[in-house]
Structure formats: structure tokens, C-alpha cells
Amino acid sequence: MVAITPNEPQDLNLLDDETFRTxxxxxxxxxxxxxxxxxxxxxxxxxxxPWYFMLAEKGWLCPGWPxxxxxxxxxxxxxxxxxxxxxxxxxxxxxxxxxxxVGPLLINHGTAxxxxxxxxxxxxxxxxxxxxxxxxxxxxDLAALRTEAVLDGDHYVVNGQKIWTTLASDANWxxxxxxxxxxxxxxxxxxxxxxxxxTPGITVKPIINLEYHDEFCEVFFDNxxxxxxxxxxxxxxxxxxxxxxxxxxRIYLGSPRLSAYAFARLRQLAERMGVxxxxxxxxTYGRLRLDLEDLKSLYGVFVEKLRRGETLGPxxxxxxxxxxxxxxxxxxxxxxxxxENAGLLEPMEGNRNLNPTGLYIQARPATIYGGSNExxxxxxxxxxLGLPG
Amino acid sequence: MSQAAxxxxxxxxxxxxxxxxxxxxxxxxxxxxxLRFQAxxxxxxxxxxxxxxxxxxxxxxxxxxxxxxGMAEAVALAEExxxxxxxxxxxxxxxxxxxxxxxxxxxxxxxxxxxxxxVLTAWQERPDTLEAHGTDDAPRVFVPMAGGxxxxxxxxxEADRIALLALPAAGADVTLEKTMDxxxxxxxxPSLAVAERVADxxxxxxxxxxxxAALTTSGAMLGLMERAFDxxxxxxxxxxxxxxxIGTFQSLQHRAADLKIHLALTRAAVEAAAAALDAGxxxxxxxxxxxxxxxxxxxxxxxxxxxxxxxxxxxxYTDEYDVGLxxxxxxxxxxxxGSATLHRRRFMALxxxxxx
Numbered sequence: 001m002v003a004i005t006p007n008e009p010q011d012l013n014l015l016d017d018e019t020f021r022t023x024x025x026x027x028x029x030x031x032x033x034x035x036x037x038x039x040x041x042x043x044x045x046x047x048x049x050p051w052y053f054m055l056a057e058k059g060w061l062c063p064g065w066p067x068x069x070x071x072x073x074x075x076x077x078x079x080x081x082x083x084x085x086x087x088x089x090x091x092x093x094x095x096x097x098x099x100x101x102v103g104p105l106l107i108n109h110g111t112a113x114x115x116x117x118x119x120x121x122x123x124x125x126x127x128x129x130x131x132x133x134x135x136x137x138x139x140x141d142l143a144a145l146r147t148e149a150v151l152d153g154d155h156y157v158v159n160g161q162k163i164w165t166t167l168a169s170d171a172n173w174x175x176x177x178x179x180x181x182x183x184x185x186x187x188x189x190x191x192x193x194x195x196x197x198x199t200p201g202i203t204v205k206p207i208i209n210l211e212y213h214d215e216f217c218e219v220f221f222d223n224x225x226x227x228x229x230x231x232x233x234x235x236x237x238x239x240x241x242x243x244x245x246x247x248x249x250r251i252y253l254g255s256p257r258l259s260a261y262a263f264a265r266l267r268q269l270a271e272r273m274g275v276x277x278x279x280x281x282x283x284t285y286g287r288l289r290l291d292l293e294d295l296k297s298l299y300g301v302f303v304e305k306l307r308r309g310e311t312l313g314p315x316x317x318x319x320x321x322x323x324x325x326x327x328x329x330x331x332x333x334x335x336x337x338x339x340e341n342a343g344l345l346e347p348m349e350g351n352r353n354l355n356p357t358g359l360y361i362q363a364r365p366a367t368i369y370g371g372s373n374e375x376x377x378x379x380x381x382x383x384x385l386g387l388p389g
Numbered sequence: 390m391s392q393a394a395x396x397x398x399x400x401x402x403x404x405x406x407x408x409x410x411x412x413x414x415x416x417x418x419x420x421x422x423x424l425r426f427q428a429x430x431x432x433x434x435x436x437x438x439x440x441x442x443x444x445x446x447x448x449x450x451x452x453x454x455x456x457x458x459g460m461a462e463a464v465a466l467a468e469e470x471x472x473x474x475x476x477x478x479x480x481x482x483x484x485x486x487x488x489x490x491x492x493x494x495x496x497x498x499x500x501x502x503x504x505x506x507x508v509l510t511a512w513q514e515r516p517d518t519l520e521a522h523g524t525d526d527a528p529r530v531f532v533p534m535a536g537g538x539x540x541x542x543x544x545x546x547e548a549d550r551i552a553l554l555a556l557p558a559a560g561a562d563v564t565l566e567k568t569m570d571x572x573x574x575x576x577x578x579p580s581l582a583v584a585e586r587v588a589d590x591x592x593x594x595x596x597x598x599x600x601x602a603a604l605t606t607s608g609a610m611l612g613l614m615e616r617a618f619d620x621x622x623x624x625x626x627x628x629x630x631x632x633x634x635i636g637t638f639q640s641l642q643h644r645a646a647d648l649k650i651h652l653a654l655t656r657a658a659v660e661a662a663a664a665a666l667d668a669g670x671x672x673x674x675x676x677x678x679x680x681x682x683x684x685x686x687x688x689x690x691x692x693x694x695x696x697x698x699x700x701x702x703x704x705x706y707t708d709e710y711d712v713g714l715x716x717x718x719x720x721x722x723x724x725x726x727g728s729a730t731l732h733r734r735r736f737m738a739l740x741x742x743x744x745x
Contacts, residue, residue, distance in 0.1 A: 264742075267742075282737070285737075286733045286734070286736070286737045287733065289736075289737065289742075290681060290684055290685065290733060290736060293658075293681055293736075293740075294654045294657060294658045294681065294685050295654070297654070297657035297658050297660075297661040297681075298653055298654055298657040300657070300661065301653075301656075301657050301660075315653070318649065318650045318653050321646075321647075321650060322650050322654070374643070376646075377642065377643040377646040377647070378639070378642065378643075378646075380645075380646035380649055380650075381642035381643065381645055381646045382642075384646075384649065385622055385642075385645055385646065385649060386622070386626070387622070387625055387626065387636040387637070387641075387642050387645060388626060388634050388636050388637050389637065
């Protein structure tokens with residue numbers, strides 16, 4: 001793998017917001033592979049890597065990382081614009097766990113040696129990361145995880161199983177939450193380990209989901225020996241670090257982009273099915289439209305906080321709940337108007353924009369992943385509304 | 390934050406604080422209850438105070454004797470006053486004040502702005518509309534608190550313009566109907582013979598002012614939602630059944646979480662609309678922003694208010710307990726200046742979709 005020298009030397013924070021937006025938009029429009037716009041499924045590394053390398057060469061792979069680590073060092077306001085433009089164009093998500101999780105983790109908690117070794121390999125695409133969090137008996141109750149790491153000399157020996165590990169089959173490294181103290185309270189015995197997926201004892205098994213896609217995997221650890229120097233931060237403090245990293249996920253999952261995408265397809269479908277003018281449909285459509293518009297307003301409230309440099313509180317769970325359930329309601333409506341097409345395996349007439357069943361299935365896990373909506377409601381009721389435990 | 394934004398936040402905070410004079414946070418409902426189903430159903434001294442605090446002319450330009458503030462302030466004020474269940478017809482008076490800013494003779498405007506005279510605009514000829522048809526002496530319906538008016542303003546269509554007439558309430562043909570919250574609405578059968586012309590054309594201004602009233606009413610609904618929900622959370626934290634605090638039951642926790650989302654959506658929609666108007670939105674964009682807010686306030690407002698009754702159980706169904714006051718006021722204002730359906734249809738007709 002050749003080291004990449006990015007060709008965006010100037011500090012983009014110096015541009016005013018509109019100039020910056022135009023700059024980003026023009027470059028995406030000129031460079032993004034047209035056939036990868038709005039992909040119907042999460043793309044594998046082999047499919048999304050041209051875009052990953054394009055971003056890397058431009059120096060735009062890690063907009064939020066400080067410049068001394070090879071990022072763009074964008075201000076929160078500029079990062080928001082950057083993300084908006086990526087979403088607006090329908091750019092595929094890359095294998096981005098290294099960028100959004102491992103980078104910030106190591107920049108905040110890693111040793112200089114870890115930073116020097118790992119960060120450049122994310123920037124070059126040499127290391128593709130996956131996230132080893134959930135386990136068969138630790139999903140919503142993540143802190144109950146049992147995958148264990150026992151110190152043996154200068155190595156940890158890892159045994160256990162992870163599940164729902166996104167794109168683990170693409171990854172050559174894994175950041176792993178492991179139990180390092182079984183005696184402590186469950187949140188206080190967890191550590192972060194960085195694991196080379198080529199280490200003997202690791203088995204990856206893809207799970208075929210309801211989309212007939214193999215996005216998620218099971219990962220088995222059988223006496224896997226991990227150098228002790230690959231532990232991040234303080235032993236047994238991994239839970240706090242993991243929680244801090246999730247704030248990114250919660251705003252990301254609340255972005256209106258999925259609902260907006262599905263909503264635009266709902267109209268196309270209604271026109272194709274001849275119900276567009278139908279009064280009952282228009283009633284439903286109007287309600288969904290206003291739900292989407294008000295979601296955008298609420299999302300704007302949280303984005304404005306980020307722009308001001310504030311950290312988001314637990315109330316950001318509101319966005320995740322409303323967005324994902326709106327996405328589902330839109331696709332429910334699609335099925336309702338699609339007639340017998342509501343049972344088709346493939347998009348109607350080979351047209352990717354007339355894909356009610358595909359979107360319906362895709363909308364299912366949205367209320368489950370990233371902390372199920374039931375867990376999000378628990379968070380709201382306890383941490384925002386102050387209802388008793 | 391910029392200096393301008395800081396100043397704005399400060400001015401909104403001051404408005405909220407000043408609202409405490411009439412509707413203190415954490416205050417009781419004694420005053421509100423005492424005025425229910427009495428004539429005129431509100432306290433003229435409090436109305437006067439609202440004038441002295443500059444609220445009636447909040448959105449009227451300073452050169453016309455108003456406070457020259459924006460919709461962000463008007464909405465914040467309505468939230469406090471509405472949440473405090475004040476029965477005084479502040480929003481209808483603000484509407485009248487906006488129209489009177491166009492009047493040549495400023496005497497009437499000044500007595501209204503000072504809160505000395507209750508001036509209400511009888512613009513509506515049918516249920517659920519935002520359009521003032523201005524049909525001569527056709528009955529004007531649903532004039533809030535008409536029994537307490539000193540003067541009615543009457544928009545009357547003349548060819549391509551809408552003139553504004555004023556007529557004294559004394560001697561006017563007004564029928565009153567009680568409303569759910571202890572107030573009333575009136576039907577005015579105007580006699581044009583006793584009316585006095587105060588402005589030649591308020592057509593465009595009336596459209597703007599009715600939209601502002603719709604948005605301000607959304608703010609009032611937001612206030613009702615907030616206070617009723619706070620009351621409900623307090624109940625969930627203390628009421629015990631089956632030996633447990635009922636707020637520990639997950640079905641109730643999750644419902645409360647959902648109501649909180651509706652509150653947040655309503656606040657986001659209302660504040661975004663106020664910001665759009667203050668930033669100078671015009672035409673379809675202005676009307677669409679208002680409709681988006683009023684739709685959300687009416688729809689989510691009624692959802693939250695009726696769920697607050699349910700979460701209280703039997704005590705929520707008693708007149709003695711306060712939560713019912715919020716629902717009853719909500720029923721009165723949800724459809725004022727346009728129902729959720731009216732605003733949803735208007736939004737859909739006005740707002741172009743982003744095409745992806």
C-alpha cells in the first residue's frame with residue numbers, strides 16, 4: 001500500500017461557509033462515481049473503496065481529525081456542511097469505522113506510539129476496521145458483555161463471541177470491547193483492545209439478513225493473543241470511552257436523509273401506481289411530509305448546538321426515534337399503495353426508484369440498531385424526563 | 390454566538406421574565422378558575438397591565454407606538470401567557486393593534502396599546518378559515534371574548550381593497566356562546582350605519598396579521614403542552630400504585646418519552662417559523678412556515694394534552710385537578726386561526742418539495 005499525499009493543503013476553515021459548501025459540492029459532483037449514488041444496500045469494501053481512496057487522495061477522508069494527524073481539522077460548522085453535502089449527493093457510506101471511531105478514540109485516549117502506528121494506516125486505507133461491541137447476550141444491554149481478555153505476560157488472551165459486527169468480513173482490524181475485570185460492576189470492568197483480524201483463533205461468519213445481504217457478521221475469539229500494548233487508555237475504563245464515541249452515532253442516526261430519500265420515492269411510486277391524485281393518499285402524504293419537515297427543524301436544533309461547539313445531551317435520542325419510525329411509516333405507506341407489487345423480491349420494472357419492498361425491509365433494522373428505540377425511550381425517560389428507575 | 394444573537398436571546402429571556410407578572414411559573418390557578426364562566430371572563434385590570442408592559446403592541450413598530458419586537462418574542466410571550474392559562478384576549482388584541490397601525494387617526498390605537506380599551510377584530514365569517522372575506526354586514530363569528538370588547542374592528546371589502554371600520558361594542562348586536570375553558574366567543578351582526586372608517590385598505594396587512602396570530606397561537610399551544618406535561622411528569626414521579634411509583638412502569642415511561650418528542654417537534658417548528666418571519670420571509674414561504682408550525686401545534690398539542698389526562702387516571706377527569714384546564718383551553722385554541730387540516734392543506738399547496 002502506497003502512502004497517500006493529500007492534495008488539499010490549505011486550511012478550509014478560512015473559507016466562508018457558502019464558498020466552502022460550493023467547493024465541496026463541486027468536487028463531489030465532479031468526482032463521485034455515478035453508479036454508486038444512493039446504493040440500495042450497504043456497500044462492501046471492494047465496492048466502496050474507489051470512493052474511500054478518492055477522499056483519501058483529496059485529503060478529505062477524515063474531516064474531523066486535527067490536521068497534525070492527517071485530518072482536515074474542520075470546525076464543527078464546516079463538518080456539518082461537509083456531511084450535508086455528502087448526504088445530499090447520496091454518497092455511499094464507506095467502511096468508515098476507522099475514520100469515525102478508531103481515529104477519535106486514539107486521538108483522545110491513545111499513546112503516541114498507537115497514534116503514529118494506526119492513524120496513517122486508516123488514512124491510507126491499509127487498515128479497515130470493524131467494531132466488536134454487541135454479543136449474543138449483550139445487545140441492548142451492551143455493558144453485560146462477556147468476551148473476556150486475561151493478561152498473560154505481555155499479551156491479553158481473548159475468548160468469546162461478538163455479533164452484528166458490521167462488515168467484519170471486510171475488516172483487517174477490530175476495536176473490541178472486552179471484559180478485563182469480572183469482579184467489578186459491569187460498566188467498570190470493560191476495556192478497549194485493538195485486534196489484528198489475522199491473529200490465529202479469530203473466525204468470522206457472515207449473517208444473512210432479511211435483505212439477503214451479509215452486512216453483519218458473527219466474530220468468534222478462541223484463545224486469541226493480543227499484545228498488551230494494544231489496549232487503549234486506562235484498563236477497565238473502556239465503557240466511558242465507548243459512550244463518548246456513540247454521540248456521533250446518535251446524531252448520525254437522527255439525520256433526516258433516509259426519510260427524505262424514501263419520501264421522494266413514495267411520490268414516484270404513488271404516481272406510478274396512479275394514486276397520486278387520490279384524496280386519501282394525499283392526506284397520508286401530507287402528514288408524512290409535515291413530519292419530515294418538522295424532523296428537519298428538530299434536527300436543525302441539534303446541528304445548531306454542534307455548530308456552537310456544544311456537546312449533545314441524551315435528548316438527541318429523540319431524533320433517532322422519530323427519524324427511524326418516520327422512515328418506517330413512509331415505507332409502510334409504500335407497501336400499502338403498491339398492490340401485489342408489495343410482495344416482489346426485486347424493484348418494480350427493474351427501476352431502482354420503484355423499490356417499495358427493498359426500502360421496507362431496509363427500514364426494519366433502523367429502529368433496532370444503534371440502541372433500539374425502546375432503549376432510546378428508556379434513556380429519554382430516565383435521563384431527560386427524570387422518571388424513576 | 391454573535392452579539393446580535395446574544396441580544397436576541399436576552400430580549401426573549403426578558404419577555405419571558407416579564408410574563409411572570411401575569412402568569413408566574415409555578416403559580417396557582419386561583420385567578421384563572423375565579424374568572425371562568427363569569428362576565429366578561431377576563432380581568433380588565435390584567436388586560437391593562439398587558440398594555441402597560443408593551444405586550445399588545447409587541448410586534449407593532451416603535452414609530453407607531455409599539456414595542457417593535459419580532460415573532461420570536463411574540464411566540465415566547467404567548468408560550469408563557471398561554472401556559473399560564475391567562476384568559477385575557479391578548480392574541481386578538483395584538484391582531485387589532487397590527488391593523489390599527491395602518492389607521493390615520495392614532496387615538497384608538499393608543500388606547501388599545503395602553504390596554505385601556507379592548508379592541509377586537511371581527512374578521513371571520515365562517516368556521517375554520519384564515520381568510521377575511523369582508524362581506525359588508527354579514528355576521529362575524531367566533532370573536533374571542535367578544536363580551537368584553539369596547540370596540541370591534543370590521544374588515545369590509547370594497548372592490549379590490551379591504552377597508553377597516555370601527556364600531557362601538559355598546560349597543561352592538563352580539564350573541565355569546567360559552568367555550569370549554571370558561572370563556573366565550575361572540576357572533577357580531579354589525580350595523581354599518583354606526584361604523585366609522587379607520588383605514589382605507591388593510592387587505593395585505595390583515596393577511597400578515599392573521600398569519601402572525603396563527604403563529605402566536607401556536608406558541609400559546611406550546612405553553613399549554615409544556616405546563617400540562619410538567620404537571621404530568623410530577624404526577625408520574627410521586628403517585629404510587631401496586632406499591633410502586635407509577636413513573637417506574639415502562640409503558641408509562643415510553644409514552645412520556647413519545648410526548649416529549651412531540652413537544653420538541655412543536656418547539657422546533659414554532660421557533661423555526663418565528664425565525665423565518667423575523668428573517669423577513671415573504672409570500673408563500675412566510676405562509677408555509679406559519680402553517681407548518683400551526684399544524685404541528687394543533688396536532689401534537691391535542692395529542693399531548695389528552696395523553697396528560699390519561700396518564701393521570703381518574704383524577705385527571707376531575708374539574709378540581711388542574712390538568713383538565715389545559716385540555717379545555719387546548720380545545721378552544723387548537724382550531725383558532727386554522728385547524729391542523731387547514732394548515733396541512735395550505736402547507737402542501739404552498740411549499741414546493743425538494744426534488745432529490
